[in-house]
Amino acid sequence: MTTPRPSAAAKIPRPVPLRESVFEALLELIISTQLKPGQHLVENELAELLGVSRQPVREALQLLSGEGWVDLHPGQGAFVHSPSAEEADQLLAVRALLETESARLAARNADEKGVARLRDLCAQGLAAVEADDVDTAVTLNSKLHATVVELSGNAVLGDLAAQVSRRVRWYHTPVARRRGRTSWEEHEALIDAIAAHDADRAAELMKRHTEQTRDLYLNQLGEEHPPQPLPARRRRRSSASFGS
Missing domain, CATH: 1.20.120.530 (GntR ligand-binding domain-like)
Incomplete structure (x- = not known):
């Protein structure tokens, strides 16, 4: 006699991936402005702050970039997004x-x-x-x-x-x-x-x-970010301007 298969089995809970926990922690720091718009995000400093390795921090920054909270600049690193x-x-x-x-x-x-x-x-x-x-x-x-x-x-x-x-x-x-x-x-x-x-x-x-x-x-x-005045343009002197 075969054992009947249940119509719906309870799913076994899995631990939240570390990168997602780091994502939530960093997002809270951004939303609360403890990490301010435009601030440079240094991986090893964030890893030390959160007590994790650099890898989940790097992965979390990628996720934050995908949702528009962080800007990634090649050769410069990650920065908290500054909304226009x-x-x-x-x-x-x-x-x-x-x-x-x-x-x-x-x-x-x-x-x-x-x-x-x-x-x-x-x-x-x-x-x-x-x-x-x-x-x-x-x-x-x-x-x-x-x-x-x-x-x-x-x-x-x-x-x-x-x-x-x-x-x-x-x-x-x-x-x-x-x-x-x-x-x-x-x-x-x-x-x-x-x-x-x-x-x-x-x-x-x-x-x-x-x-x-x-x-x-x-x-x-x-x-905080007033529009910068345009530099004054020097008028070109034309031959027509002479002799008037």
Whole structure:
């Protein structure tokens, strides 16, 4: 008698490859700006920092390059990617579209338990701002926005928002202190609109809120990297200019 084959066998969990763990560790250092845009990434220094050999670091840098977090320059090495104003503007514009619709749907679908989760995250965020704990405030900001997306009830929208959320956090970190308490007061108003099931107001508040961060980031980027004036061109002297 043959043993019946199970219709579905449980998969044996495998350990995460070391390069993926190194990838996640380096990505967190980039997103939190502990590794800053334009910074040279030296393999042996990163290996020592993370307590690994150079090989998984090299592999992780290749993965990060493939996702646009790191730039590899032949003969020079790896550098943290420095986003251009156009690149940041495009991503933050997409984020505004996705999250505006998320807020609209959340106002229609959120229950009391979901609203309570938002209020708790907002209270924690305000406390982090008061303590000048930027890292915690940025993390809580990401969680609050992710919760709004979750409460929208639209799984496809959630998948799309998740694709941009890490890069949004990267752009938000440099301006979080300047946004400060104002950002969390905007969150409070948004949560009130969601609790009142006022979909149009929730959408408008989220649109304004995301555009505030977008404008501030682009302004700060312009302050740090102002456009360089073109060198003055010397006018060529022509024969026609003589004798006038």
